[in-house]
Amino acid sequence: MASLIATARPIGRHFGLVAGALVLVALLLASWFLPLPYDPIRPDAAATLQPPSARHWFGTDSVGFDVFSRTIAAAGRDLPIAFGGALAAALIGVFLGLLSTTKGRGSAFLMRSLDAFQAFPLLVLAIAIVTLTGNRLEMVIFAIIIIEAPRFLRLVRAEGLAIREARFIEAAEVIGAKPLRVLLVHLLPNVSGVIAVQLSIATANALMVVAALSFLGIGVSPPDPSWGAMIQAGARQMTGGQWWVSLFPGLAIFVVVVSLNMVADALDVILERSVR
């Protein structure tokens, strides 16, 4: 009994991490391996705008798509794009962030340009860029990078500058470690925790960006399921009371974002405890 409690405690402490990660993994696995009741890209013209029932768990939309099948299938597209975009943003942002902690005019210029750049409504700028470059899927990832990389940059810069003040970095520089070595060997490991936290937050944000873009029909090729596009498909039905078309894909976004934020919070707590 006592040992049961002892094993349960760390899980309880990491509840957010475990629960959040489980939801994400389950959703991804379902989208890849779960046998779906209907073909997500073949509509049934005889069954349009059916409310949720035993036959269509999440109902059908105005074309006759099964909302449940599409909601699950869309996870296999939206989640990898969001995570890939966040990861790419992290790589670029962290690299520039580490560089910006070095002294010199270059880093001051970098921060100034960043200020000017972030003054734009970045989502709209991203939409413009994706559209102008021909509405391709890989440009969605580029849009995510534009929006999320500056956050990584600022975070790493702030943390890096704080750590730079620490004695051991000074010591490493004094004994003649090369600047790049100082950045990679001494700074990077010390900011890796906050990067991990930011990565899960950025993935959540990226999912919102993917959803917003596909809501506008940007970066999706129509019959393929995507949560944002599905919400758009049900937008007109909201005034007519057919709530299920938009609600279920929206719920999927909600669940994923909450899970990712739970993971971020849990990581943050674990990190803080290990530092103190």
Next chain:
Amino acid sequence: MTSPATGRDTGPADAAREALAPPAPHRGRAFRGMVAKRLAFIPLALFAVITISFLLVSIMPGDPALAILGSTASEREVAKVRGELGLDRSLSERYITYVGDVLQGDFGRSFFTGQPIRDEIVKYLPASIELVVMALAVASLVGITIGTAAGYFRGRAPDRTVRVAIAGLEAIPGFLAGLLLIFFLFFLWRLAPPPTGRLGIIDVYPPPVTRFLLVDLILAGDWNGLRSALHRSMLPVLTLALGAIPLFAKITRTTVGNAMGSKQIQYARACGLSEWRVVQYALLQARTPILTYTAMLFGAMVGGSAIIETIFSWQGLGQWGLKAIVALDIPAIQGFVIVTGLFTMLVYLVLDLVVAALDPRIRHG
């Protein structure tokens, strides 16, 4: 002089300085200096904004004219668009012409409506500003209130409740929130009018004096129209506010929470000030970060509220810009980028001035 901002005496001659320093001969010099510095930043920022908007055309793959017109266009049409885009000239030549035109207020004409872009901006920008101002008013009121409660009771039940609410709100995309509000408030409960624009079919648009619809309605004395317009603002304002509430609540929670643990608040409580007064002191400390957030949101939302404007047919700058983007209306896209960027810069400038004017340490530097 001592450094008043850090609040510490450093020199050894403190005893001699026990008498109050004579009145500073240049009261407000620091303030004026700061204003000058900020104003000097504007041309630089303007230059950056124009450059980014110019470069947008160059990122188009292949022949932009063909992309805009589609492959079925005739050669004459393509040549015409190429001419309008200036693609027959060199990049540097085009850039200089472009900067010159923009600085003279000439943003070109829309490919599709043929209207001067400047006129379109003047027509659509006020609606966006009205929407964002209303949304920020609602969001700041709600967000600051719940954020203060959470910060004051940090770690206790009210804090936990607010944090769950924030986490929930943050996970709902704005457009989904808008659709849900339409479903509940319009379809189910009939509390709001349908999402079909700023005025009903029977309402008459007032003469455009300021071009701010609500202001013009007041100026025209059209109270029924005003009531209708406000009623129709309910859903979009609420939608946009729901997105901003978590941000206000978070920044307030953090700053008020930190302030509550500060020496200043501890001293205020040691002097026996009432808890209301203590909260007021804490909010005074939180003032600058909250103002900064408001300005950032204001800048980002004008233009950034494009999707919400589209859902509710608000006819604002965002909706116009989004339409231009989807239609590849290059001059309109460029005008949109310049205006939104410049608008944000102006908001930041005003923010800096307001923050400086509110802080006696800067004001009387």
Next chain:
Amino acid sequence: MSLHVRDVETRFRTASGEIHAVNGVSFDVGDGELVGIVGESGSGKSVTINTILGLIRAPNTISRGVATFGGRDLIAMRSGALRKIRGAEIGFIAQNPFGALNPVLRLSRQFENVVRAHRRIDRKTIRRQALDMLGHVGIHQPERVLDGYAHELSGGMAQRVVIALALMLDPTLVVADEPTTALDVTVQKQILDLIAALVRERQRSMLIITHDLGVVANYCDRVVVMYCGRVMEDGPVREVFRRPYHPYALALLRSVPRAGQSLETLGGRLPKLNAEPVGCLFRDRCPQSKDICASVTPPLREVSPGRKVACHLDVETEVPPLVAG
């Protein structure tokens, strides 16, 4: 009015366990008495005072014990009632005036806020009283100070303003938490002279928290020596300084530089306070410690009239005198 503190305990529950910050502190401040609490940083001096004044807000804090002030127990008191005592009956002088005063409010507003928190007086009267009080604390141009902001003042001036604020409502007890540590050495003496003079002149009681033995020696009647959230020794300043009984008090006094003597330092470090403390907390650093010191917590016992020590040793014989020989 006198303050009687008995067995005050404060614990903070944190994620990594409980921290026992204050572990049964007792002392008295008699009518018209100036008492100094000395101890290293981390000895629980400030936490004790904050507990008594009800200034600890952190959730998961446990406070126990009794602190009687004018016949009322401050620790058991409801927060609203305690608030009315703070500022009015107990004046408070903060450590760093610039950290304490509100930077964005005119000082006149801050005087008004403090007075109005306790009494219904009109602005004009408050202003007259504030000007009066600023004059008392040695500010030459009170008008200009009152209409200005805290950042326009020098450190010494700002601390005078804080003193004026503390005395505005004529409190019977003044609590000063390290009142001069944030100030230049040259100003420290002026400020302490001023505080002591004002308190004595009005025949009020005062509690000074400090880590500076010189402050205690020059201004206080009685001294309370704290270590790890416990009182080690309590007695009249003259007697304790001439012949400390507790080995910790002895070590503390020996660490003060004196002409013609080599400076002694105290080895070891403060024990961690995250477990229920048992035995004497000074034992690891005490040259005279015995087996009993580890197992039994020494009670604070009266060894001679007015002098209390928390030590298992026979203090008269087993603790060496301050000056060897």
